[in-house]
Amino acid sequence: MNTSVNVRDVVLAGGKQTLAWRSKTAINGDELRAQVLLLARALARLDAHSIALWLPDSYDFLAAFLALALAGKRIVLPHTLQAGASVQMAEHFDALLAYEPQPALTCPQYSPSELMARGLLEPEREYSCHNPVAITLFTSGSTGAPQPVHKTLQELEAEVAVLAHDFPSVGASPVIASVSHHHIYGLLHVLLWPLYRGAPFVVEPVQFPEDLIEQLSRYGPAVWVASPTHLARIPQSTVFVASAPLLLEVFSSGGLLSERAAAGLTAKLARSPVEVLGSTETGGVAWRRQSDSPRWRALHEVELAQSARGCLLVRSGHLNLPDAFEMGDKIAMLDGHGFELLGRVDTVVKVEGKRLSLTELEARLSESPLIDQARAAVVRGRRDEVGVVATLTEAGAQALERSGKHKLNTQLRHYLSGFFDRPLIPRRWRYLEHMPSNAQGKVLMADIVRCLEERHS
Structure with a gap:
């Protein structure tokens, strides 16, 4: 190495x-x-x-x-x-x-x-x-x-060294952070990489639109290190647009940025954020900018392949292992320069003897004009039940206020019936203003299950 x-x-x-x-x-x-x-x-x-x-x-x-x-x-x-x-x-x-x-x-x-x-x-x-x-x-x-x-x-x-090679345009621009430095993504992007390139970082974290606007006005143009949770929420503020020109670059990791969020940011920033795919075990392995292409491309000196299970295999100079590491992400290899993600291999569950891809269920819901983000889980009990925690689009929020939760649930269950067998259609629904997330902005399955166990439907 x-x-x-x-x-x-x-x-x-x-x-x-x-x-x-x-x-x-x-x-x-x-x-x-x-x-x-x-x-x-x-x-x-x-x-x-x-x-x-x-x-x-x-x-x-x-x-x-x-x-x-x-x-x-x-x-x-x-x-x-x-x-x-x-x-x-x-x-x-x-x-x-x-x-x-x-x-x-x-x-x-x-x-x-x-x-x-x-x-x-x-x-x-x-x-x-x-x-x-x-x-x-x-x-x-x-x-x-x-x-x-x-x-x-x-x-x-x-x-x-890989980040410096692949993203030289950020230079010595100040760094504003919405993610925790206790996680590898924040440690690298907020502290170690800026230290190496001589870029000052702002200690106070950004969690609200007002924080971002104040810091950009003081330190911008700047680089914003965020997560999909932050990028789905903060740019929705009406005051975000005025400060958007002061964002030199935006990085996102810890989950996938939805197409809707990427498109909204592209409209405000002229391009979508740089999304970095990786894990604590592997570090960063690939990146994309959805305004350019939905495909992911390997970071510098990272070798990618497809395993026998159809998952992403990784070798890299910053992953010092004798063998390739198999991630839990199913992929479609398109060519030597890019691939598409097909979902997590560990999201296939059994409910009443039938197989269900939670990733597919979440994707179908996100295609609905009523749902912004959705996370699904199985709540185990005397009877296993599929549940969904979701944030709503403006149209969804209006439907909830106008018709009530029961009718919205029924409408979404009817929509899903065109894709899934009856036992696989969610019985528990929770609608939140924001997804539950940790300090890194990552949505954990344990938090989704906990939220669904607090039954309100």
Whole structure:
């Protein structure tokens, strides 16, 4: 695995260039370097080898991440610190770096301010920028139970090199983020790639249209790193159009951007966002811009093929495995340069002895003029029932208000009867203003099932 990217070299070089904006205050390379070195001196003295990092402030997170790398520690990145999940992940780390103590955990715990105070008492030392650094991330999977994924800093740096090769036009433009840096997508696109290319990132996250507009007016033209959940919601604001010209580029990952959302953004931005397909295990593997083509194309130095099950097979320089990795996405290989996604292989379920593709059901609903987004699941019980959580189009919302939920349910069930056998047609319906999503903007199956179990129909 060869890469010219070394983020430890970048931070130790320092400099006066602004690397982050926090509370409208610029933070430069020299300030980041000083904070990283203080933390690294203290971390190097700890007996703990595997240290979990949970800091919601993205600048503090970056400083601690780099300090852990310099100190030669294994970096463990929980995707949440909720009590139940953190206890499940605790076997993978022997210390925690967080702002506040976590009562559910029994390991030693440290805050950034405590470690920086300790670092002031430690002598300066030399650090290697080339020693391997192990990183453990977690994926929630379809059930929500955390599953460890082991990678290295060198693999992440190799992916940064790929992003720099494929998307050079973003340059040093500031980065505005709506996704969490605790996930590989946010870690790469919001922190490590901008650090490498000298692009400042804005620490405060964007969750509402007003946040985006304020940050674009202050820091734009800028790059917006978002998810399909954010891109289906925020651009609907009437004030979004005025700020749209200040968006140099938009990235999306964590799910598929619907054709309707892509078309709406194309109308406002003159082109749709760059969607990146990947996973915690593989990192990024392919990308597309729907205003150009619905096909996906491989990222630089990524080799794609089709497995015997019809799924996507991946080899890449930032996936350091001896064999190709089989993803859970079914594909149609079109040629050497592109493919189409056919849905997840694990979305085929059995209901009353009949096979149902939840992906197909969701796609059929999204074709309806009443449904904007739809996620389907099977609620297991004395009788298995298919359920749907959906957001409505303007026409759908008007139909719900005019005729009520029961009539809307009946109308959609009648529509689906043209495609599916009666036992496969949803019996439970939940209509929400926004899809339930995690900090990454990703819609998890466990949340969909939980929503449907709170039965209101």
